[in-house]
Amino acid sequence: xxxxxxxxxxxxxxxxxxxxxxxxxxxxxxxxxxx
Amino acid sequence: xxxxxxxxxxxxxxxxxxxxxxxxxxxxxxxxxxxxxxxxxxxxxxxxxxxxxxxxxxxxxxxxxxxxxxxxxxxxxxxxxxxxxxxxxxxxxxxxxxxxxxxxxxxxxxxxxxxxxxxxxxxxxxxxxxxxxxxxxxxxxxxxxxxxxxxxxxxxxxxxxxxxxxxxxxxxxxxxxxxxxxxxxxxxxxxxxxxxxxxxxxxxxxxxxxxxxxxxxxxxxxxxxxxxxxxxxxxxxxxxxxxxxxxxxxxxxxxxxxxxxxxxxxxxxxxxxxxxxxxxxxxxxxxxxxxxxxxxxxxxxxxxxxxxxxxxxxxxxxxxxxxxxxxxxxxxxxxxxxxxxxxxxxxxxxxxxxxxxxxxxxxxxxxxxxxxxxxxxxxxxxxxxxxxxxxxxxxxxxxxxxxxxxxxxxxxxxxxxxxxxxxxxxxxxxxxxxxxxxxxxxxxxxxxxxxxxxxxxxxxxxxxxxxxxxxxxxxxxxxxxxxxxxxxxxxxxxxxxxxxxxxxxxxxxxxxxxxxxxxxxxxxxxxx
Numbered sequence: 001x002x003x004x005x006x007x008x009x010x011x012x013x014x015x016x017x018x019x020x021x022x023x024x025x026x027x028x029x030x031x032x033x034x035x
Numbered sequence: 036x037x038x039x040x041x042x043x044x045x046x047x048x049x050x051x052x053x054x055x056x057x058x059x060x061x062x063x064x065x066x067x068x069x070x071x072x073x074x075x076x077x078x079x080x081x082x083x084x085x086x087x088x089x090x091x092x093x094x095x096x097x098x099x100x101x102x103x104x105x106x107x108x109x110x111x112x113x114x115x116x117x118x119x120x121x122x123x124x125x126x127x128x129x130x131x132x133x134x135x136x137x138x139x140x141x142x143x144x145x146x147x148x149x150x151x152x153x154x155x156x157x158x159x160x161x162x163x164x165x166x167x168x169x170x171x172x173x174x175x176x177x178x179x180x181x182x183x184x185x186x187x188x189x190x191x192x193x194x195x196x197x198x199x200x201x202x203x204x205x206x207x208x209x210x211x212x213x214x215x216x217x218x219x220x221x222x223x224x225x226x227x228x229x230x231x232x233x234x235x236x237x238x239x240x241x242x243x244x245x246x247x248x249x250x251x252x253x254x255x256x257x258x259x260x261x262x263x264x265x266x267x268x269x270x271x272x273x274x275x276x277x278x279x280x281x282x283x284x285x286x287x288x289x290x291x292x293x294x295x296x297x298x299x300x301x302x303x304x305x306x307x308x309x310x311x312x313x314x315x316x317x318x319x320x321x322x323x324x325x326x327x328x329x330x331x332x333x334x335x336x337x338x339x340x341x342x343x344x345x346x347x348x349x350x351x352x353x354x355x356x357x358x359x360x361x362x363x364x365x366x367x368x369x370x371x372x373x374x375x376x377x378x379x380x381x382x383x384x385x386x387x388x389x390x391x392x393x394x395x396x397x398x399x400x401x402x403x404x405x406x407x408x409x410x411x412x413x414x415x416x417x418x419x420x421x422x423x424x425x426x427x428x429x430x431x432x433x434x435x436x437x438x439x440x441x442x443x444x445x446x447x448x449x450x451x452x453x454x455x456x457x458x459x460x461x462x463x464x465x466x467x468x469x470x471x472x473x474x475x476x477x478x479x480x481x482x483x484x485x486x487x488x489x490x491x492x493x494x495x496x497x498x499x500x501x502x503x504x505x506x507x508x509x510x511x512x513x514x515x516x517x518x519x520x521x522x523x524x525x526x527x528x529x530x531x532x533x534x535x536x537x538x539x540x541x542x543x544x545x546x547x548x549x550x551x552x553x554x555x556x557x558x559x560x561x562x563x
Contacts, residue, residue: 004248005107005259012261013110017321020114024121024314031310032538 041187041371048225048375049202052218052382056206059213065411069211069418070141070394071302076216081303082312083223084216085120086320087383088296090226091172095327095380096179099359100352102331103338106251106258108274113328115283117320119290121313127291128300129309130463130532135301138530143297143459144399150462150531151470152523155404157458160474162399164454164481165294169388169395170429172293172447176385177433179353183377186357196430199382204426207386207393208419212302215386222379227323229376233360234326240363241333241342250336266498273496281499289452289502292459295384295391327356334359393422446488449502453480457509461517466533472517480509 003010063069076084101109131146140146144165148158177196184195206214241247251258257272265275274282290296303309334355337343343362345351360373397418402409409417457476461468483505491501522528534540 003244004246004252009107009259009261013107013114016114020118020121020317021314024317027125028311028314033307033310 038371041374044371044375045187045378048378051221052202052206055218055221056210056214059206059210059217062213063211063415066398066414066418067141068213069415070390070398072212072216074136074302075304076299076302077304078308078312080216080220081299081308082316082319084219084299084302084387085123085296085312086117086316087219087223087226087380088299088387089116089119089290089293089384090223090320090323090380091176091179091384095230095356095377096182096353098324098327099331099334099356100350100354102328103335103352103355104271105263105274106255106332106335107248108257108260108262108272108279110261110325110328111274111279111283112286113321113324115286116290117317117324118287119296120316120320122287123291123296123300124309124313124316125537127297127459127463128303128312129306129537131297131300132303132306132309134530134532140301142301142394142398143294144395144403146531147458147462147473148403149527150523150533151458151468151473152527153470153474157470157474157477158399159404160477161455161458162395164477165395166392166425167481168447168450168454169294169392170425171450172295173385173388173392173425173429174432175447176381176388177429179381180378180385181433182350182353183357183374183381186354187374193434196433199378199385200426200430203382203386203389204423207389208422211394211418212390215390216302218386219383222383225379226376226383227319229372229379230323230326233364233373233376234330236363237330237356237359238326238333240359241336244329244332247329247332247336250339251332254335254339267496275498277499281503284506285448285452285500285502288456289448292455293448293451294395294455295387297455297459298391298394299387330359331355337362389422389426392425393418396421446492449488449500449505450481450484452502453484453505453509456480456506457513461510461513462531463533464535465517466528467517467522468513468533469517469520469523471520472513472515475516476509476513479512480505483508 062073067073098112101112131140131143134140134146138145138149140149142162144158144162147161148154151157177200180199181192181195184190184199185192188195206218210218238244238247242250248259255272257263262276262279263272263274265277267273267275267278331352334343334345337359338345343358345358346354348354357377364373397414401417402414406413454477457480458468458473461476462473484502487497487501487504491497497504528534532540
């Protein structure tokens with residue numbers, strides 16, 4: 001239980017947000033700036 | 036409700052907007068300045084413009100209202116909508132910004148016309164479809180503005196609409212995208228800071244998230260689940276897993292390809308902004324959206340405990356954030372600031388929509404179809420007149436407020452998704468997509484969205500959002516029509532960077548030096 005939320009709800013929602021942030025950070029790191 | 040401080044702050048806010056519009060008007064020398072702010076938008080102006088073009092009346096009123104009625108299963112909206120900004124920047128922005136600069140595009144219709152070699156038919160259809168969906172969306176925005184002003188000043192609905200309409204129209208007409216983008220930076224700043232200031236007290240006034248979740252779980256245990264079980268067992272329990280899939284596509288892709296959002300990518304000054312703008316836009320927007328959603332939960336909890344009562348209205352849930360702040364903020368100064376925040380959220384989308392309507396008609400329909408010999412001055416005038424007429428028409432429609440604000444806006448997004456997603460994505464990433472395919476997919480998507488939207492609202496409920504059916508039909512129309520017709524020329528496909536890549540192709544398809552595959556020597560294709 002986290003903030004009175006079932007564990008699976010917190011894990012699914014929190015995990016999705018974390019995944020999105022990681023993917024967008026990877027996009028930024030791999031982006032090739034034009035010379 | 037209105038007192039002197041509220042009134043003074045709102046008047047000051049309007050004066051600043053008009054001031055920015057007046058300043059912006061001096062920077063406009065030609066159509067490119069008016070439509071694209073001279074392609075001069077810096078990182079923050081560009082990023083906040085994308086976020087605030089998406090962030091609409093729904094963000095503050097509809098999001099907290101949805102949180103109020105549906106609890107945690109609706110939380111996916113807070114991930115999908117911010118993702119729309121990232122999706123737009125990555126999948127449309129990188130390519131379109133680069134092609135737009137080399138080919139001199141002023142609107143997305145310029146891209147579609149060249150990519151599909153359809154300077155009149157597709158340009159006209161997409162411009163008119165864009166104008167129609169923007170107008171639908173505008174009605175929802177004006178309804179949201181009037182909710183705020185009516186409640187603040189206790190004035191008649193039509194007066195509220197007239198005040199907001201005149202002010203937004205004034206700065207949009209005189210300042211074009213310069214005015215829209217800089218007022219949006221100003222309004223976006225107010226919105227972000229305001230929500231960071233306002234939402235926590237509302238959540239705390241309801242006893243904190245811990246207590247709120249316990250209370251709403253008592254109303255319906257599924258309110259603290261990640262989704263509602265399928266099939267939906269109540270009118271508020273429509274966020275089932277299958278619905279959420281269609282909801283995700285609708286919000287993420289539909290908003291990303293909406294004309295008032297995607298056109299912004301042409302105005303970014305430098306391509307390097309696309310490196311971190313997707314993450315920055317997502318983070319800013321997600322924080323704001325989550326906080327607003329939590330206020331919806333908080334107000335539901337407060338209502339359940341009998342602390343507050345929502346107004347007796349059909350769209351009572353749309354007042355959740357307003358009533359929550361009123362309850363938590365006895366301080367008049369903060370309260371006045373809140374009024375400005377809500378207006379900022381709504382107006383920053385409204386002005387961009389109005390500019391899109393004006394420029395789509397003036398540039399794509401008038402200049403490129405009806406009267407190619409029109410001068411820059413004439414195009415600017417037509418654009419301004421169209422904005423005024425568009426504002427007047429949608430204000431009249433908004434006088435009869437929609438039954439539910441969020442539904443009207445969702446209808447708009449659904450039409451945008453079904454109409455523009457397939458031609459844009461297929462155009463950018465599939466070399467087999469043809470002009471006939473684009474016209475077929477756009478027409479089928481537009482008609483199907485209307486039919487399924489009507490069915491889901493007035494005949495019977497559908498297991499997924501109506502736009503998904505229309506999107507699938509639009510994609511089928513694109514594939515079938517493209518396979519039956521001749522491909523576009525390789526030169527056009529290369530010039531428009533068409534292919535299965537975002538930044539650069541693996542193998543240049545033309546005989547050019549490495550790294551020079553997409554250099555364009557031809558003159559701009561648009562009619563002068």
